[in-house]
Amino acid sequence: MSFLLACPHCGLRDVNEFASAGEVTERPRTSPSVHELSSYVYFRRNTAGVQREWWYHRFGCEAWFLAERDTRTNEVLTTELPRPQPRQGSAAPQEAAAPDVPEV
Numbered sequence: 001m002s003f004l005l006a007c008p009h010c011g012l013r014d015v016n017e018f019a020s021a022g023e024v025t026e027r028p029r030t031s032p033s034v035h036e037l038s039s040y041v042y043f044r045r046n047t048a049g050v051q052r053e054w055w056y057h058r059f060g061c062e063a064w065f066l067a068e069r070d071t072r073t074n075e076v077l078t079t080e081l082p083r084p085q086p087r088q089g090s091a092a093p094q095e096a097a098a099p100d101v102p103e104v
């Protein structure tokens with residue numbers, strides 16, 4: 001698999017400079033059920049089409065960013081930096097829905 005990916009900081013680069021962290025998932029609520037927690041940990045949608053993913057520019061600026069990629073063609077439609085996470089209790093509901101940055 002070889003294609004170009006646009007880092008929000010560095011621009012177009014070979015995909016081998018990046019690490020993929022998979023599709024964006026939403027963290028379950030504060031006290032999830034066993035089913036919600038196991039779904040969050042083990043199951044992915046595995047979309048055949050456009051999916052939102054986490055990427056890390058490991059051999060560049062080391063930034064985490066989001067990309068929309070068509071999994072059938074590897075065409076990357078957009079890349080963007082994640083929005084900052086609001087502090088707990090001070091966020092509007094739509095801002096609180098921003099995905100978590102995965103750990104390395």
Ligand SMILES: [Zn+2]
Pocket residue numbers: 007008009010011057060061062063
């Ligand atoms: Zn970069």
